[in-house]
Amino acid sequence: MPSQTPPFVLVTGNAGKLAEARRLVGSQLQSIAVDLPEIQSLDMLEILRGKGAEAYGRLQRPLVVEETGLELRALGGFPGPLVKWMLEAVGPEGVARCALAHDDCVATAVCAVLYVDGETSICGEGNDPGSLVLPPRGEAGFGWDPVFVPKGSERTWAEQGDAAKDRGAHRGLAWRDLLSKLAEAGIWQPTASRMS
Numbered sequence: 001m002p003s004q005t006p007p008f009v010l011v012t013g014n015a016g017k018l019a020e021a022r023r024l025v026g027s028q029l030q031s032i033a034v035d036l037p038e039i040q041s042l043d044m045l046e047i048l049r050g051k052g053a054e055a056y057g058r059l060q061r062p063l064v065v066e067e068t069g070l071e072l073r074a075l076g077g078f079p080g081p082l083v084k085w086m087l088e089a090v091g092p093e094g095v096a097r098c099a100l101a102h103d104d105c106v107a108t109a110v111c112a113v114l115y116v117d118g119e120t121s122i123c124g125e126g127n128d129p130g131s132l133v134l135p136p137r138g139e140a141g142f143g144w145d146p147v148f149v150p151k152g153s154e155r156t157w158a159e160q161g162d163a164a165k166d167r168g169a170h171r172g173l174a175w176r177d178l179l180s181k182l183a184e185a186g187i188w189q190p191t192a193s194r195m196s
Contacts, residue, residue, distance in 0.1 A: 011033075099132045113175055
């Protein structure tokens with residue numbers, strides 16, 4: 001029976017991302033914080049491939065890197081993967097104000113996770129359509145969770161809590177996609193409950 005300890009390390013210094021990944025992958029998931037240069041691009045996969053190559057070059061071990069973005073319809077998909085810098089500058093309320101100022105609150109949260117082992121790279125992706133609201137609501141989560149309402153809900157991710165977010169949000173969808181592909185490739189067989 002395959003080990004339930006993932007045969008890769010998650011490269012992140014973000015405690016929120018690590019906590020979500022451990023709920024999805026397993027509490028034995030290890031992480032390493034590596035200060036990686038980030039390509040400034042609106043192409044999420046270009047950024048992810050660059051991060052994966054740089055991280056593997058430094059660590060020389062199987063790993064996973066992640067990239068997330070928030071695409072505002074009002075701004076033609078901007079800020080996308082540059083949302084980290086927008087959040088640092090104006091916070092989640094400022095991001096929501098930007099969309100609402102254009103009378104279009106539609107947004108899509110996107111995530112891609114990339115497994116790299118020096119020979120193979122496998123990508124999992126997840127998209128979470130929804131809308132932005134003000135004022136922020138809820139105490140759970142991080143980032144834009146208090147201003148993002150997923151499609152089909154009336155509550156922000158910050159109001160819904162971890163279990164709901166893990167099932168339906170962009171990061172959970174991306175991780176489940178990656179875990180399924182890793183299982184198909186025979187790299188790692190996580191427990192069935194993690195993949196559902």
